[in-house]
Amino acid sequence: MSSPITPAIVSALAPTGTLRASINLGNPILANEDAASGDPAGVSVDLARALAERLSVPIGLVVFEKAAASVDAVRNEQADIGFFAIDPARSEGLRFTAPYVLIEGSYLVPAASPIRRNEQVDQGDVRIAVGTGSAYDLFLTREIKEAQIERVQGAKGVFESLHAGQVEVAAGIRQVLEAEAGRTPGLRLLPGRFMVIQQAMGTPASRGAEAAAALAAFVEEMKASGFVAEALARHRIQGASVAPAAVQA
Template structure:
C-alpha cells in the first residue's frame, strides 16, 4: 500500500468535490501516477491543513506528502525538487492605506495566516515588527481576518484562495505583488532510505519533463500556478 497525505488546505493542489465528496487535484493525480508505477494500491490520507499533512508523514501515518519546501520542515522531511510554483500574497480591506508589501511589517500591525502553513513559517522568520494571528487552516484565513475586524489589517495566503474569498465577501483587495513564491514538492520522512528519496526525486523530474504536471494544472483549471523548471533544487 502506498499512503499519500493530501492537504485540502491548499486548493491549488487538492480539493473536495462538494457534490460527490471525492478528493481530486494535482497532488492526487501525482499520487495515483506513482502508485501505478509501483504497482501498489493507493490510500489517500486526507487532511485539512498543511501542518496536519506534515505530521501524518512525520508520524508514519503516510509514506509521502505534498508540501511547500521550508527549512523547518526539512529537519524531518526529505523534499524532492519543486514541481509547482505558487504565489503567496497579502490581502487587505478596500479602504486600507496599505499599497505595497514593504508597508506590512510595522509595529502594532496584525497579519492573519493559516497555522503551520508555508506562509506561517516564512512570516514567522521574516516579520520583525508585525504580529501574527493564526487561523486554524489556510482556507479559514480570510473569514478569521474579517471576524477580527479592526484587530487585524492583513491576511496572507495563496493568491487564488484570497481572490476567491475577496470575490465572495466583497470590500477586500490584494496587494499587487506576491510576497513569496512557494515551491511545492513531494517529500517523505528523512529517515527513509536514500534509494527511496532518489526514486521519488526522479519521479517528480519525469512528471515535469513529460508534461504530466502541466496537463494536471490545465485539467483542474488551475490559474496562477506554474510548473517548476526541470532540475530545480529543493535547497533543503
C-alpha cells in the same frame, strides 16, 4: 523514473504494500473534494496515483484539512509520501524532492486600508492572519520583524479574522485571496507577491537515500513529460506554474 524500480524501492516507499499518500485539502490549488463524488481530487492526487501505478501497488489517500497535519502524518510515518511547501522548518525527519509547482503568496487587506504595497505590511501596528503551520506562517515567522502574526485555523479562520477587524492583513494563496475578494465587497489584494511557494513531494527520511532519489526522479519525469501541466489544466487551476527542472549537481 529514470532508474529501475527495484523491490527495495517499492518496499521503502510502500512498506505496508499500499502507497499511503498524505493529501492536504487546505490548499485548493493542489487538492480539494470532487463536487460530484466527494472524493479527493487534484494535482497532488493525480501524482500520488501515478506513483502508485509506477510502483505497482494500491493507493491509499490519507486526507487532512491543514498542511501541518499532513506534514506530521508523513514525518510520523502514518503516510509514505506527501505534498508540501518546501521550508527549512519542515526539513527534520523528511526528504523533499525539487518543487513540481510554484504558487504565489499574497496579502489581502480592507479596501480602505492605508497599506498599498507588500513592503508596508511589516509595521508595528499591523496584525497579519495566517493559517497555523502553513507555508506563510513559517516564512513570515522568519521574515517579519515589526508586525504581529496572528495564527488561526486555516483559510476560513484567516478570513473571519480580517472580516471581524481582528487583523489588518490576511496572508495566503493568491488565488484563494482573489476568490474571497471577489465574493466579499470591501477587500483589496495587494499587487505582486511576498513569497513564492515551492510545492514538492516528500517522504520520511528513514526510508533512505535510494527511495528519496527515486521519488525525486519521478517528480522530474512528471514535470518533463507534461503530466503536471496537463493536471493543472485538467483541474482548471490558474495562477500556479510548473516548476523548472531541478539543477543537476
